[in-house]
Amino acid sequence: TFDPAQVTYRQLIEFFYKMHDPTTSNRQGPDTGSQYRSGIFYHDAEQETIAREVTKKANEKWWKGKIVTEILPAGEWWDAEDYHQKYLDNNPGGYECPSHFLRSFPPLD
Numbered sequence: 001t002f003d004p005a006q007v008t009y010r011q012l013i014e015f016f017y018k019m020h021d022p023t024t025s026n027r028q029g030p031d032t033g034s035q036y037r038s039g040i041f042y043h044d045a046e047q048e049t050i051a052r053e054v055t056k057k058a059n060e061k062w063w064k065g066k067i068v069t070e071i072l073p074a075g076e077w078w079d080a081e082d083y084h085q086k087y088l089d090n091n092p093g094g095y096e097c098p099s100h101f102l103r104s105f106p107p108l109d
Contacts (some may be wrong), residue, residue: 010050011040013040017058021099023066029097038069048073058106 002012004038021028022039024107044046051071059067079085088094 009047009066009088010054013051013054014058017054017062017067018103022058022069023063024099027070029099031097038067040069040071040093041074042071045075059082062103062105063106 002009007015008039016022022038024038026032026037028038040051042051048071055067055069055071059065
């Protein structure tokens, strides 16, 4: 659950670009397919503006023009199957993606 009283949308998007590899189309680490594409979803015009601004800055300063992340309106939500819920709680060490780790990029502003 996203709680803007705890973290701003901008902070969330910046963290996303620090821990996620946004440079591969339809792929994350060893996983391939359109379900693994990089995407940011927004709920209103303000979120869209923030997502595009942060993406532009991250693309210029951190990822050297290689970001392929899609920025799209949020649509209908479907929960994953039960066996995917709290997956790592139920399968400790059960998944590790070599492209997901916290990078020590300099601040964007």
